[in-house]
Amino acid sequence: MAEEQQPKRTDVNTLGEFGLIDHLTQRFPLRNPSSVLGVGDDAAVINNGDLHTVVSTDMLVEGIHFDLMYTPLKHLGYKSVVVNLSDIYAMNAQPKQITVSMALSNRFSVEALEEIYDGIRTACELYKVDLVGGDTTSSPKGLIISVTAVGQAEPDKIVRRSTAQVGDLICITGNVGAAYLGLQILEREKQVYLSNPDTQPELEGHDYLIERQLKPEARRDMIGHLAKAEVLPTSMIDISDGVASEIFHICKSSKVGALLEESGVSIHPDAEYQAVAFNLDPITCALSGGEDYELLFTIKPEDAEKVKYLPDLYIAGEIVPAEDGVMLNSKGGKLHPLTAQGWQHFNPNQ
Amino acid sequence: MAEEQQPKRTDVNTLGEFGLIDHLTQRFPLRNPSSVLGVGDDAAVINNGDLHTVVSTDMLVEGIHFDLMYTPLKHLGYKSVVVNLSDIYAMNAQPKQITVSMALSNRFSVEALEEIYDGIRTACELYKVDLVGGDTTSSPKGLIISVTAVGQAEPDKIVRRSTAQVGDLICITGNVGAAYLGLQILEREKQVYLSNPDTQPELEGHDYLIERQLKPEARRDMIGHLAKAEVLPTSMIDISDGVASEIFHICKSSKVGALLEESGVSIHPDAEYQAVAFNLDPITCALSGGEDYELLFTIKPEDAEKVKYLPDLYIAGEIVPAEDGVMLNSKGGKLHPLTAQGWQHFNPNQ
Numbered sequence: 001m002a003e004e005q006q007p008k009r010t011d012v013n014t015l016g017e018f019g020l021i022d023h024l025t026q027r028f029p030l031r032n033p034s035s036v037l038g039v040g041d042d043a044a045v046i047n048n049g050d051l052h053t054v055v056s057t058d059m060l061v062e063g064i065h066f067d068l069m070y071t072p073l074k075h076l077g078y079k080s081v082v083v084n085l086s087d088i089y090a091m092n093a094q095p096k097q098i099t100v101s102m103a104l105s106n107r108f109s110v111e112a113l114e115e116i117y118d119g120i121r122t123a124c125e126l127y128k129v130d131l132v133g134g135d136t137t138s139s140p141k142g143l144i145i146s147v148t149a150v151g152q153a154e155p156d157k158i159v160r161r162s163t164a165q166v167g168d169l170i171c172i173t174g175n176v177g178a179a180y181l182g183l184q185i186l187e188r189e190k191q192v193y194l195s196n197p198d199t200q201p202e203l204e205g206h207d208y209l210i211e212r213q214l215k216p217e218a219r220r221d222m223i224g225h226l227a228k229a230e231v232l233p234t235s236m237i238d239i240s241d242g243v244a245s246e247i248f249h250i251c252k253s254s255k256v257g258a259l260l261e262e263s264g265v266s267i268h269p270d271a272e273y274q275a276v277a278f279n280l281d282p283i284t285c286a287l288s289g290g291e292d293y294e295l296l297f298t299i300k301p302e303d304a305e306k307v308k309y310l311p312d313l314y315i316a317g318e319i320v321p322a323e324d325g326v327m328l329n330s331k332g333g334k335l336h337p338l339t340a341q342g343w344q345h346f347n348p349n350q
Numbered sequence: 351m352a353e354e355q356q357p358k359r360t361d362v363n364t365l366g367e368f369g370l371i372d373h374l375t376q377r378f379p380l381r382n383p384s385s386v387l388g389v390g391d392d393a394a395v396i397n398n399g400d401l402h403t404v405v406s407t408d409m410l411v412e413g414i415h416f417d418l419m420y421t422p423l424k425h426l427g428y429k430s431v432v433v434n435l436s437d438i439y440a441m442n443a444q445p446k447q448i449t450v451s452m453a454l455s456n457r458f459s460v461e462a463l464e465e466i467y468d469g470i471r472t473a474c475e476l477y478k479v480d481l482v483g484g485d486t487t488s489s490p491k492g493l494i495i496s497v498t499a500v501g502q503a504e505p506d507k508i509v510r511r512s513t514a515q516v517g518d519l520i521c522i523t524g525n526v527g528a529a530y531l532g533l534q535i536l537e538r539e540k541q542v543y544l545s546n547p548d549t550q551p552e553l554e555g556h557d558y559l560i561e562r563q564l565k566p567e568a569r570r571d572m573i574g575h576l577a578k579a580e581v582l583p584t585s586m587i588d589i590s591d592g593v594a595s596e597i598f599h600i601c602k603s604s605k606v607g608a609l610l611e612e613s614g615v616s617i618h619p620d621a622e623y624q625a626v627a628f629n630l631d632p633i634t635c636a637l638s639g640g641e642d643y644e645l646l647f648t649i650k651p652e653d654a655e656k657v658k659y660l661p662d663l664y665i666a667g668e669i670v671p672a673e674d675g676v677m678l679n680s681k682g683g684k685l686h687p688l689t690a691q692g693w694q695h696f697n698p699n700q
Contacts, residue, residue, distance in 0.1 A: 010460035055483060057485055137414060140411070
């Protein structure tokens with residue numbers, strides 16, 4: 001039989017998630033004139049004449065991205081759609097269609113699948129997107145959901161990661177870190193439950209954090225606000241892996257540096273409180289915790305006046321020359337080099 | 351903790367693969383004007399003005415769709431692209447872009463991933479499509495590949511499943527059943543190997559059948575031939591689940607019946623020989639074996655002259671009124687009702 005013979009074996013963890021994708025896709029040049037933008041942004045861009053098509057895809061794997069011990073199936077369906085729509089908004093495009101592929105073991109019933117699709121439908125209705133295709137198949141173990149979102153935008157309205165300029169202001173929508181702390185609460189209660197199944201989970205009072213984790217929303221509203229205010233961001237990304245990680249993506253793509261102000265990073269009071277209760281640093285949770293699905297974008301300095309009165313939007317720093325690095329100016333007035341910390345999916349323990 | 355409480359539990363097998371997709375997606379109406387065609391064809395169709403975008407997605411799961419004991423990783427990468435391109439051609443569209451998402455356990459090395467991407471790149475080069483996005487993540491077990499293909503077509507050139515008319519002729523490209531028999535050979539040698547790892551596999555002389563299984567091609571050439579001959583099929587589908595299953599899809603979507611001629615179903619001599627060697631009926635293998643990735647389409651009777659001289663194309667029957675059912679006219683001149691037999695992915699043993 002054709003046995004795999006591998007003289008060299010490099011562990012996937014050595015490259016990191018983003019390094020691995022870069023490594024694998026570097027030898028894929030774009031050849032078709034309609035391929036405007038390929039790997040390396042929130043979504044790909046395809047030229048269709050008057051309108052461009054924006055495509056993004058994400059895979060959620062049970063045991064890696066979600067834990068069914070505390071994730072209701074309906075929420076899971078909802079979230080699997082929302083995280084993809086978030087990528088489309090991050091291109092300043094409007095999502096219009098999704099496809100959903102699912103692989104599941106036979107421990108899932110038709111009713112369980114209906115729950116997932118209920119969540120998918122709720123997201124479709126709220127965000128006005130259509131389910132247009134997909135695939136349902138079995139898996140030897142666990143549940144895997146792969147969603148592809150398709151959006152539309154006028155070609156000159158599409159915002160990439162790679163176009164931030166020195167002097168641009170960094171903006172962050174909403175607050176960050178809450179989804180991460182919601183996850184910590186759910187994980188804690190799971191451990192309590194596993195060690196003693198008779199105990200009741202202590203989730204009361206944590207509604208906000210838990211909802212941020214289990215039922216995130218994509219910032220469709222902000223895309224509308226910006227259009228109304230006639231502000232076209234100079235670069236944009238959604239916050240799926242944490243503010244720090246996203247700033248590094250923008251800086252790497254745009255070949256710039258960044259100076260982030262701690263005072264501009266909004267943390268919800270519940271998140272602040274819970275971080276302290278967990279003996280964690282709130283700003284670390286805010287910068288490195290992922291899954292907030294807020295937007296991080298840059299604007300020309302002259303647009304500062306226009307965004308000033310937009311709700312739930314914070315100016316949180318400035319783009320600087322690449323040689324100045326990526327720095328955090330703490331509330332105490334000290335400069336710290338920022339480190340990118342995406343989610344470490346390739347955990348050897350998993 | 352939020353435990354799943356399921357008062358009713360319907361096994362997913364009770365609905366069958368297609369029934370399950372129908373059931374889950376029936377409450378998803380299309381709302382966006384750009385959503386031209388949703389679930390239920392080889393691909394979705396999106397209106398982008400001058401050109402329509404065609405989107406198809408497929409998920410391949412280790413242990414269900416492929417077995418790495420006899421599937422070289424490069425072939426797997428190649429096939430995972432080709433099966434999606436086949437869906438785009440089946441809409442009479444030209445694939446232009448793909449996204450690839452992959453979940454894999456840490457038993458896979460970077461080198462193993464490179465092999466898969468080598469196959470993906472080879473397919474991209476041969477079929478002139480660009481890899482524009484994707485996702486690489488870990489899985490607790492096994493390998494899952496999800497590919498989304500995006501194509502373009504002029505709106506009036508797109509061919510659906512639902513538009514076959516009574517009197518149309520049924521055409522099948524190439525030969526069918528070979529991929530299924532290739533799989534049977536590989537499965538047999540796997541069993542031999544498992545019972546005695548010292549034996550050498552007997553694959554010699556089976557190159558054609560094994561290649562049909564491990565490295566199928568999509569019929570891009572045929573789409574070109576038809577355009578050149580100025581024949582626009584009245585309906586079309588690719589043969590992924592077997593001729594019989596695809597004919598049922600066309601008939602159900604178009605609300606018609608079909609009379610298939612056994613003499614019009616081409617079987618490769620190697621497939622014929624191997625079916626007999628396995629004590630199987632060659633025509634059953636040809637009609638029910640899947641993964642040939644040939645095209646099945648219908649044409650207006652007046653186009654018969656135009657397709658007559660096209661290479662590798664067989665007229666294999668006629669569309670009849672729905673009340674006449676879906677029948678096979680055997681070489682012996684007897685009429686048999688045809689039964690749809692897709693792949694039973696939801697095998698309770700898996």
